[in-house]
Amino acid sequence: MYKILKAENIADKIYLMDVEAPRVASHCEPGQFVIVKMDEKGERIPLTICDYDREKGTITIVFQTVGASTEKMAKLKAGDSFQDFVGPLGRPSEMVEEDLEELKKKKIVFVAGGVGTAPVFPQVKWLYAHGIECDVIVGAKNKDLIILEDELRAIAGDNLYITTDDGSYVRKGMGTDVLKDLVNNQGKKYDRCIAIGPLIMMKFVCLLTKELGIPTIVSMNPIMVDGTGMCGACRLQVGDEIKFACVDGPEFDGHLVDFDQAMKRQQTYKTEEGRAMLKLQEGDTHHGGCGNCGND
Amino acid sequence: MDVMKKVPVREQDPNVRNKNFDEVCLGYNLEEAKAEASRCLNCKNARCIQGCPVSINIPKFIAEVKEGNIAEAYNVISESSALPAVCGRVCPQESQCEGVCVRGIKGESVSIGKLERFVADWARENGITPKGADKKNGKKVAVIGSGPSGLTCAGDLAKLGYDVTIFEALHEAGGVLVYGIPEFRLPKQTVVAAEVENVKKLGVKIETNVVIGRSMTIDQLLNDEGFDAVYIGSGAGLPRFMGIPGENANEVFSANEYLTRSNLMKAFDDEYDTPIARFKKVAVVGGGNVAMDAARTALRLGAEVHVIYRRSLEELPARAEEVHHAKEEGIIFDLLQNPTEILTDDKGNVTGIKVIKMELGEPDESGRRRPIEIPGSEYEMDVDAVIMSLGTSPNPLISSTTKGLEINKRKCIVAEEETGKTSKTAVYAGGDAVTGAATVILAMGAGKAGAKGIHEFLSNN
Ligand SMILES: Cc1cc2nc3c(=O)[nH]c(=O)nc-3n(C[C@H](O)[C@H](O)[C@H](O)COP(=O)(O)OP(=O)(O)OC[C@H]3O[C@@H](n4cnc5c(N)ncnc54)[C@H](O)[C@@H]3O)c2cc1C
Ligand SMILES: Cc1cc2nc3c(=O)[nH]c(=O)nc-3n(C[C@H](O)[C@H](O)[C@H](O)COP(=O)(O)OP(=O)(O)OC[C@H]3O[C@@H](n4cnc5c(N)ncnc54)[C@H](O)[C@@H]3O)c2cc1C
Ligand code: SF4
Ligand code: SF4
Ligand code: FES
Numbered sequence: 001m002y003k004i005l006k007a008e009n010i011a012d013k014i015y016l017m018d019v020e021a022p023r024v025a026s027h028c029e030p031g032q033f034v035i036v037k038m039d040e041k042g043e044r045i046p047l048t049i050c051d052y053d054r055e056k057g058t059i060t061i062v063f064q065t066v067g068a069s070t071e072k073m074a075k076l077k078a079g080d081s082f083q084d085f086v087g088p089l090g091r092p093s094e095m096v097e098e099d100l101e102e103l104k105k106k107k108i109v110f111v112a113g114g115v116g117t118a119p120v121f122p123q124v125k126w127l128y129a130h131g132i133e134c135d136v137i138v139g140a141k142n143k144d145l146i147i148l149e150d151e152l153r154a155i156a157g158d159n160l161y162i163t164t165d166d167g168s169y170v171r172k173g174m175g176t177d178v179l180k181d182l183v184n185n186q187g188k189k190y191d192r193c194i195a196i197g198p199l200i201m202m203k204f205v206c207l208l209t210k211e212l213g214i215p216t217i218v219s220m221n222p223i224m225v226d227g228t229g230m231c232g233a234c235r236l237q238v239g240d241e242i243k244f245a246c247v248d249g250p251e252f253d254g255h256l257v258d259f260d261q262a263m264k265r266q267q268t269y270k271t272e273e274g275r276a277m278l279k280l281q282e283g284d285t286h287h288g289g290c291g292n293c294g295n296d
Numbered sequence: 297m298d299v300m301k302k303v304p305v306r307e308q309d310p311n312v313r314n315k316n317f318d319e320v321c322l323g324y325n326l327e328e329a330k331a332e333a334s335r336c337l338n339c340k341n342a343r344c345i346q347g348c349p350v351s352i353n354i355p356k357f358i359a360e361v362k363e364g365n366i367a368e369a370y371n372v373i374s375e376s377s378a379l380p381a382v383c384g385r386v387c388p389q390e391s392q393c394e395g396v397c398v399r400g401i402k403g404e405s406v407s408i409g410k411l412e413r414f415v416a417d418w419a420r421e422n423g424i425t426p427k428g429a430d431k432k433n434g435k436k437v438a439v440i441g442s443g444p445s446g447l448t449c450a451g452d453l454a455k456l457g458y459d460v461t462i463f464e465a466l467h468e469a470g471g472v473l474v475y476g477i478p479e480f481r482l483p484k485q486t487v488v489a490a491e492v493e494n495v496k497k498l499g500v501k502i503e504t505n506v507v508i509g510r511s512m513t514i515d516q517l518l519n520d521e522g523f524d525a526v527y528i529g530s531g532a533g534l535p536r537f538m539g540i541p542g543e544n545a546n547e548v549f550s551a552n553e554y555l556t557r558s559n560l561m562k563a564f565d566d567e568y569d570t571p572i573a574r575f576k577k578v579a580v581v582g583g584g585n586v587a588m589d590a591a592r593t594a595l596r597l598g599a600e601v602h603v604i605y606r607r608s609l610e611e612l613p614a615r616a617e618e619v620h621h622a623k624e625e626g627i628i629f630d631l632l633q634n635p636t637e638i639l640t641d642d643k644g645n646v647t648g649i650k651v652i653k654m655e656l657g658e659p660d661e662s663g664r665r666r667p668i669e670i671p672g673s674e675y676e677m678d679v680d681a682v683i684m685s686l687g688t689s690p691n692p693l694i695s696s697t698t699k700g701l702e703i704n705k706r707k708c709i710v711a712e713e714e715t716g717k718t719s720k721t722a723v724y725a726g727g728d729a730v731t732g733a734a735t736v737i738l739a740m741g742a743g744k745a746g747a748k749g750i751h752e753f754l755s756n757n
Contacts, residue, residue, distance in 0.1 A: 023506060023511050023512070024511065027510070027511055027512060032510075037467055041562075041567055041568045041569055042569050043561070043569040043570045044467075044561070044570070068569065069569055072569075083467070084467040084504070084505050085505060086465070086467070086505035086506070086507065086511075087507075087510070087511065088510055088511065089507065089510055090510075225553055225556050225557060225561070225570075226465075226466065226475075226556060228465045228466075228507055228533070228691065228693065229533065229534055229691045229692075229693060230475075230533035230534065230535070230552055230556070230691065231535065231550060231552045231553035231556050232535045232537070232549075232550035232552065232553055233549070233550075233553045235537075235544060236544075237544055242537065242539075242544070247691075247692075247693060261544055261644065264545075264546060264643060264644030265544065265546055265644065267546065267643070267644075268546040268547065268573075269571045269573070
């Protein structure tokens, strides 16, 4: 059993938990994920590692309630446990294995969308901890859905740019608008963009960065079962190759990923009925890509 | 009783069982087992023993069954096999022990598998378990993977006094026995969990949710965690796809995914959260045991099922009994045919499959006649799901994260057959990870060899 030490509702439908998992905490790196299973009858749910404490042996996860399993998970409290908690899975972010001196010469920008801010966080933290500054753009539908702002501000200071779709906080517009503004109007030059968020958002970031000529890495979140390369549920078309996100990724060259196919595949287990329900329940927090909402 | 024929085994009626997940074959009772045992000629030069990859002393155990000494029969089997309740159920007996049985020359071979299963089930029901070591020898061995190979290796080493820990990536122990082979062929709770429990009773620790190569590397096991040797029994779990258009459509699954959802995650049971869609008409591509299992699972979930296989009935690699059962249950075999494309609608959902007919040409390297496409014979079949069952290869997760571990061009770990020794000191391997997808009994045999190899290595160190 893997004990939950902290459970917080940090924004509308978004939850943060610290979980005791010493084996995972001792070996994980930014970019990797875990799979959790609540109980005997639960699903295996993949979640990115948002933060880790090697000494305490804990892992921080942040998740949004989107369906039956995540709804159930949101009800867990500090003191409860996950029956299973496996990881770290997937490959660490490219930066972890890169030559530090080379990396220091690069100008990196992150574009985070909604709950995608969570997986961006450990990467930003890692870079600053290694003395590398980077820019971070965080976008969300509205003010209530901005997460980890204080934590990121403490690390990235003025290099953090926040935007909301409806203009309810800081500025109005999407992450792509901010990126365009920084490059076109504020003279910023980037060698690499790392975009993490809903598929539809990553798709549009990639269209933009292709235009701007910025190599872009995205973190994919297809449906998964085992997370060890055994089932192929997580397969993606990347360039002319089929990749398994759980072992070859989850990070890929965004300019090669077939997002349209990935968006279709993510719908496999969502019935017409379920999708309608989802839109209803999620209301304003609906993060697109459900296949029923025209990707808004 | 006709001595030329096997004592028939009781089975669930095909029209009942094709709607449930309970075991198809009900096995022998004591009377039936004794009657079948009496058909064995107790040959001096027993060919059946040579047909068994782990050389169970078949005439000896059968003689005990004939006398009604089932506990004794169990001891005979236990000398050679750690998982008799499993092997009795899933070994391809027709090409192993029973395939060479003398009785088979004029009539039907002795039902060795069913007798073995009877003995193992009897032992379990009567609480007979294998005995562990009296004394620990203080040496630690890590076993990667809890499939038949890992379980056997761990059990043998524990009996020799080693402190053994199995590391398993999934949340449940058993390997293919829990995630691949369906409940209706191999009951998970009564049979597999009981066999795993037996291994634990020998003192073996099983740590689930640890992915070697990610959670820890082999070098860390040896250097940081204090293990003296490692056995890799990680199987061949990486599914293959055909590379035809439409293969990434939503309702195209690897057999591994489909079976894992149904078996490991118990998606067929509504009480469990993992979803599995119910389809009207399903095409299963391939002809091995895995294809049969996927097809019969889809059937039980309510679909009309077509098995599409590019060669003829004779070349079907699945166990004869499974093919027979599949036919009885109503699976449709579309033989000498091969898919060329999967058809979809604009949402990426499967609407059909395009198939071309084949004929058999000259034998290829495998000795089987090569299937050749018949030009212009393509046709389309409406289906709402496709399950790809084209074989698997070893997962590169371990080989790519272990320096000095040699693999061959099929991505299999290179290991000596008699000892399991690999190119890396203190690291041994066996089972599907070494041979590529094979059988339970071969994986078990390799686990035994690995245990022997590790014991020799650590005794001399
Ligand atoms: C590598 C990876 C990292 C992830 N990291 C995070 C994270 O940090 N925070 C977070 O909130 N979410 C994350 N997700 C998505 C999260 O796993 C899904 O939101 C969750 O599985 C939905 O489950 P559900 O039963 O509540 O939803 P339902 O909509 O009821 O799900 C139905 C089925 O679809 C699958 N499914 C639905 N949506 C997704 C999805 N987006 N991704 C994968 N499977 C899906 C589920 O497995 C389930 O079988 C990640 C996914 C992956 C693959
Ligand atoms: C659907 C299906 C039906 C079959 N039917 C039959 C049959 O009827 N008769 C027969 O004889 N054979 C059958 N087989 C083949 C047989 O099951 C295999 O040959 C056998 O299970 C191989 O045993 P193994 O121990 O080598 O590997 P596996 O059983 O594959 O076990 C390997 C284990 O290692 C774990 N693992 C993998 N990588 C790691 C890692 N990095 N870290 C930790 N753990 C890891 C896996 O999760 C798995 O549990 C079938 C196979 C399938 C898939
Ligand atoms: S283990 Fe398999 S091959 Fe050996 S006797 Fe038993 S059924 Fe036959
Ligand atoms: S070959 Fe057949 S008849 Fe002879 S000992 Fe073996 S099982 Fe009995
Ligand atoms: S999740 Fe099964 S192969 Fe990736």
